[in-house]
Amino acid sequence: MSENERRLVSTLTRPSAVPSSGPSDTDVSGKPLGPPLRANLSTCMHKSAKTSQLAPSASGHGPQTAKPGRRRRAAESTNAPKNQHFYFVDQNSSSKEKRAHVMRHHVQEKRKQRKMSRGTSPTEKTTDYTSYPAKKEAGTVDQTRLESPSTAAQNPPNGETSLQIRFSNLKPPPHTSMLQHIGSPITILDASRRDPFASLPIEYDNLDIELADYWRNKLTYWSGQNLHVKNQIFRTAMGNPLSFKAVVLSYCARWKAQLYDMSDSTEIQRHVGQAAKLIDDATSGLAIVRADDLAMALGGMALHEGRFGSKRLAHMYIDRAVQIMRPRTGTNRPVEVFIHYIRYLMMPEGPQISLTEQQWLLTFLRGAEDLMRQHSSPEYILQAPHRLKAFEMGSPLFSLLSSGPRPSQVPHESRVYVVRDAHTQEVSRTAALIYITAALWDFQESPNNTDRFLRFLCAAVKQHHLDRDPACETLLWLLLEEGYDSDLQDPERGWSTGELLQAHKRLRPDLQFQFDEILMSFLSFQTPIRGVTAFEEDLRHTTLYGINTTQAQVECLGSPGPEYQDKSKRH
Known part of the structure; x- marks a missing residue:
């Protein structure tokens, strides 16, 4: 005083x-x-x-x-x-x-x-969170909100005096009891980005982020998004700029163009053109690319060429990918699974089924019939209880592998993202039936191996919610991944399944359906309506009259039947 x-x-x-x-x-x-x-x-x-x-x-x-x-x-x-x-x-x-x-x-x-x-007055009172304006660079803030209005009036903000905050060690004044909350260097705007930590293997702009977002969050089959399949492909493609551009960006650029009924776009020219040039450079030795990454890129090019471009180029790409990966079987499982998956979904080039392929299919069906007789014995079921439970009516595997209508669970507003004319459900179902039957044939001498394999398969179906949202595409991918014990794995099983599937695709649609029903009947211990003998007779009849089965199959799959067309007109 x-x-x-x-x-x-x-x-x-x-x-x-x-x-x-x-x-x-x-x-x-x-x-x-x-x-x-x-x-x-x-x-x-x-x-x-x-x-x-x-x-x-x-x-x-x-x-x-x-x-x-x-x-x-x-x-x-x-x-x-x-x-x-x-x-x-x-x-x-x-x-x-x-x-x-x-x-x-x-x-x-x-x-x-x-x-x-x-504290300060209500108008000057600071909040307990950090406000982030639009950022110029990751982790920087153009204007701090720590200064009071009086200070701001004396020192008007400008480009030279504005405080740039990333990590702050500022201490509050002694009279202030409210501590300022300094946020993470990853701001709210960063958190909303698809790639907040810049993990993508390329330099990208907003259009590239949009294309990647199509793949991760929007593109879907009629069976659903199949997130496990999409995420595994995305992660594997991120291993190299070439594979990411050829698999993800090129595919989504072509999908986006066909959505607007466009045959070409600047994004297609940019990504597809660059990917094709990089592949040519790698093939000619001008660029050094690992064999696995090159095979992944070739598989991606085959995928979008087969759906949106030239079928001939698609087969050229997938054949080159197979030439790279076939001698390297078992060395890179993610890339190998991707090549198998693309190969399974592609339609064959040959006009009709050969006699050799017919014999493969008949031999396979007879082996499945013998396997059913062996597995149906009480002694075998006692040692492998999952052999009976796995495919009984009402089980998840029965719902996935049986024929019948499959109503789509894709929301109506998301159906614009459904891939057009991609008949993946039936092809994946057939491939899964062939793969499971081939695996059970390999384990026929060991009921314990049979039970372990089926127990894993049932657990994987529940883990990926296929019991609630059936998707044969994801089931096939899980089979190809071979996530079970090493003594049950066999990398050759994926290649042999592909050979049988290629022969199956050359059958008439009615014979394809009959083949699938016979396999499903054997797995569920049911007697098929038309057995192997009837199938063989129909197959010989087809060869005798020389029907172009591939053309018949394309016409059947490519356009809806009369019943569906009549219903569409009514709606």
């Missing part, structure tokens, strides 16, 4: 006394100055300097000159903090009223000081 303030308080508590210096409630003539006044320190000191020489002394004689010490203290008091105040009261008031008046204002000032020590 300053000297003047102490004198004022002592004066207020002694009404009979007259201050020797400082402000008074009467002027020189003795007239009252009016109602009580409240002034800040600077005003009070200004008045005090004037009245210090004119104020009467305690004895009532003329004005006295202030002592040097008092002038020095007055000069020092002018440098005191500006938040000090003097409170002037009416001299006619009682001592109690004067003290109450001073204490009331004193308490009000203390409350204001406490409020300021806890």
